Amino acid sequence: MINLWLILIFIILLLIEGFYCLVTTYNLLRVLIGLEILIKAVTLFIIAAGYISGNIALAQAIVITVIVIEVVVVVIAAGIILGFFGEYDSLNVRNARSMKG
Secondary structure (H helix, E strand, O other), rough: HHHHHHHHHHHHHHHHHHHHHHHOOHHHHHHHHHHHHHHHHHHHHHHHHHHHHOOOOHHHHHHHHHHHHHHHHHHHHHHHHHHHHHHHHHOHHHHHHHHHH
């Protein structure tokens, strides 16, 4: 039971780190890394919830679905980041103020 508490504390720390990374930076690559950390924390939480409830097979199926969705989101976000970098030669979000449209 003590191992479960350690895992839950680790998940909470990952969530805090991911939110901190999203909120405090202006670099788009760091925002993407923060999003990845958040998704990994959610994945670990789903596995822990499946272990607690005894539905490990359902938790694994949900995690596989989350991983597939995560890959799609990361590929699209990386494409947007590369387009932004190609246009402004910077990954700083503050440069987006000069965008028109």
